[in-house]
Amino acid sequence: MSITSTLARSQHKLSDDTFRQLRDYIYTLTGIYFQNNKKYLLEGRLGKRIQILNISSFENYLQYIRNGKGQFDELQFLYDAVTINETYFFRNEPQFEAFEKHLIPEIVQSRKYNGRSKIKIWSAASSSGEEAYTLAMIFLDKLKPRFPDLDVEIVGTDISQSVIEIAKRGVYKDYSIRNMPEYYLKKYFSVQDGKYHVHDSVKQFVRFEKQNLFDQSRMRFMRNFDVIYCCNVLIYFDLKSKVQVVSNLYNSLNPGGYLFIGYAESLHGISTAYKLINFPKTVVYKKE
Ligand SMILES: C[S@@+](CC[C@H](N)C(=O)[O-])C[C@H]1O[C@@H](n2cnc3c(N)ncnc32)[C@H](O)[C@@H]1O
DSSP states (O other): OOHHHHHHHOOOOOOHHHHHHHHHHHHHHHOBOOOGGGHHHHHHHHHHHHHHHTOSOHHHHHHHHHTTTTHHHHHHHHHHHHOOOOOOTTSSHHHHHHIIIIIHHHHHHHHHHHOOOEEEEEEETOTTSHHHHHHHHHIIIIIHHHOTTOEEEEEEEESOHHHHHHHHHTEEOHHHHTTSOHHHHHHHEEEETTEEEEOHHHHTTEEEEEOOTTOHHHHTTOOOEEEEEEOSOGGGBOHHHHHHHHHHHHHHEEEEEEEEEOTTOOOTTTOSSSEEEEETTEEEEEOO
């Protein structure tokens, strides 16, 4: 349903004052910041939810979530309402090229000196899992034959429980596979009822869990990663939350580890801790 029709159905009006309070509440929990010109988005998305709950106004809804009534479940709905989950397989191909051809061979080489044969990869803000499964397919198809002793652990996390459930199922529609090379589709998916099911041979390398990048206490448990993909999520944060999240990701990386962010994102003015490295049509940030 379009936002316009949602608004038409909703009798509730979001006042500027309540918008600011809701926006601040969401920001404190998630780091996601709604600029003033995005008020209509919150009004449309939460208006529908308020109707379902039979709550009479945005003011009462704010009270409802603040008072913690049905807190856990309602926060899930809130997170679903305020996040954008757009993703697809092989979204940014130059990043995957750099990963396969340069980063992993370099990490494998350094492992010869420290004896570890497992690489840890984190798809932070994984949405429904396409990025994490792309990495698992590249590992299986290109890296494992080249480095038979190499093992991998891929973790996909997202703040939204509903996209994590989709990721765990690993069943996708046409939209998700639109950029995927035919070769991978044929080799690592089976088609049932017009949907694409990821093979278990790929799924075995990936696990998914709910994780809020803005939750300092949980972030402390995310450690020793060799490569982190944190793509197309920083754009929803304000400067302060970007700085916090990017600094936490730094602590989550092994020395020599790499961070990818989205094509349209940059760490300029956010962190000087990483070294910027150029690859064809992409850049990556290194923890030295
Ligand atoms: C546009 S998707 C990007 C998916 C994937 N990384 C990609 O580039 O294709 C952004 C994801 O970030 C998640 N997200 C937003 N705020 C978050 C937070 N504070 N912690 C974890 N995930 C968050 C959203 O739920 C959404 O699934």
